[in-house]
Amino acid sequence: MQTFSDELDALRAEGLYRSMRVINGAQGSRVELEGRQVLLLCSNNYLGLADHPALKRAAVEGVAFGVGSGASRLVSGTMELHERLEARIAAFKGTEKSLLFNSGYAANTGIISALVGRGDAIFSDRLNHASIVDGALLSRAGFYRYPHRDMVVLERMLQEKGGKGRRLIVTDGVFSMDGDIAPLAKLLQLARRYDARLMVDDAHGSGVLGATGRGSGELCGVLDGIDVHMGTLGKGFGSFGAYAATSGTIRDYLVNKARSFIFSTSLPPAVLAASIAALDLVDSPEGAQLREKLAANVALFKERLTASGFDLMGSETQIVPVFLGPAKATMEFSSELLEQGLFVQGIRPPTVPAGSCRLRCTIMATHEAGDLEQAADTISKVGKKLGVI
Numbered sequence: 001m002q003t004f005s006d007e008l009d010a011l012r013a014e015g016l017y018r019s020m021r022v023i024n025g026a027q028g029s030r031v032e033l034e035g036r037q038v039l040l041l042c043s044n045n046y047l048g049l050a051d052h053p054a055l056k057r058a059a060v061e062g063v064a065f066g067v068g069s070g071a072s073r074l075v076s077g078t079m080e081l082h083e084r085l086e087a088r089i090a091a092f093k094g095t096e097k098s099l100l101f102n103s104g105y106a107a108n109t110g111i112i113s114a115l116v117g118r119g120d121a122i123f124s125d126r127l128n129h130a131s132i133v134d135g136a137l138l139s140r141a142g143f144y145r146y147p148h149r150d151m152v153v154l155e156r157m158l159q160e161k162g163g164k165g166r167r168l169i170v171t172d173g174v175f176s177m178d179g180d181i182a183p184l185a186k187l188l189q190l191a192r193r194y195d196a197r198l199m200v201d202d203a204h205g206s207g208v209l210g211a212t213g214r215g216s217g218e219l220c221g222v223l224d225g226i227d228v229h230m231g232t233l234g235k236g237f238g239s240f241g242a243y244a245a246t247s248g249t250i251r252d253y254l255v256n257k258a259r260s261f262i263f264s265t266s267l268p269p270a271v272l273a274a275s276i277a278a279l280d281l282v283d284s285p286e287g288a289q290l291r292e293k294l295a296a297n298v299a300l301f302k303e304r305l306t307a308s309g310f311d312l313m314g315s316e317t318q319i320v321p322v323f324l325g326p327a328k329a330t331m332e333f334s335s336e337l338l339e340q341g342l343f344v345q346g347i348r349p350p351t352v353p354a355g356s357c358r359l360r361c362t363i364m365a366t367h368e369a370g371d372l373e374q375a376a377d378t379i380s381k382v383g384k385k386l387g388v389i
């Protein structure tokens with residue numbers, strides 16, 4: 001029998017071993033990493049709200065209601081702040097209701113395994129997030145994965161698979177490792193034609209995309225048609241937690257059936273208060289300015305990297321992958337960048353398919369244009385040195 005140590009050694013040999021890096025201080029655009037100042041290019045704090053004074057103030061005020069929530073929501077862990085935040089999220093997404101979950105991972109596993117079960121069918125983009133895959137596996141429903149954004153294959157699957165049970169089409173709004181956007185208008189059309197519900201995980205779009213930050217649904221003009229909007233509060237919103245924004249009936253159903261909701265202590269008051277402040281900020285003129293700055297930063301960074309000859313894998317958002325291929329070369333590239341003061345993570349299997357390893361650069365509204373120009377030039381210099389471009 002292979003020991004745990006043997007397996008870890010094998011991961012090391014393949015360049016697939018994972019470990020954590022420790023940041024000292026808040027998630028700013030520059031951080032102190034293991035004693036050195038570096039430019040942070042791998043945070044999902046897209047609007048810079050994780051360290052925003054308004055959120056910090058709100059969190060401190062939230063502590064007036066205690067540190068912990070004391071119980072799960074259905075026992076005694078529903079506070080007035082949970083209800084306020086849920087009403088705020090529903091208003092933001094334009095749905096009847098919303099329901100909080102403790103994280104995006106908990107939301108996807110809980111929502112999917114509640115809405116479908118044995119005899120039902122899930123249709124899922126092959127590049128959907130791991131938490132969607134885990135939710136699908138937990139549900140015991142038929143699990144049909146279509147090639148990335150391939151609507152022809154999806155339609156064929158909808159015609160041939162699933163029988164008479166419930167049908168759920170589920171997709172990332174923004175694909176987390178590729179930065180491209182799901183064809184939501186076509187997905188909605190297919191959902192209606194084949195009597196399926198559409199669930200969109202907009203972890204990376206909410207707060208950031210669309211004219212008012214409502215996310216990929218707003219950008220694609222289909223916000224009203226989505227049956228379940230799943231979103232997270234720990235990325236663009238700079239706080240923590242997640243939600244399903246949906247109809248009153250589906251919300252009630254999730255309260256009764258979603259196990260990750262039912263069997264877990266609820267979010268604490270400081271986090272709830274910070275999330276309400278984050279939604280207010282995203283809806284304010286400052287939020288609009290941050291989205292504009294983010295879009296300008298993204299354009300600048302991509303233009304420079306594209307001009308140097310990198311393959312940015314069709315990114316349409318602030319998630320900018322730089323395709324490299326092999327795992328070892330990707331980790332070598334990432335280490336070399338760190339030497340040069342850039343903190344960029346290499347992404348390897350099982351997060352992405354073998355042979356499609358990449359640097360995943362993420363841009364923030366709080367990056368300075370000059371820093372991004374310099375970063376792109378450093379990436380090009382290292383790319384030339386390692387023979388990638």
Ligand SMILES: Cc1ncc(COP(=O)(O)O)c(C=O)c1O
Nearest residue numbers: 103104105129172176203232234
């Ligand atoms: C698309 C997507 N869905 C869900 C999650 C999970 O969200 P959370 O970090 O809040 O658990 C992530 C990333 O973390 C993600 O990228």
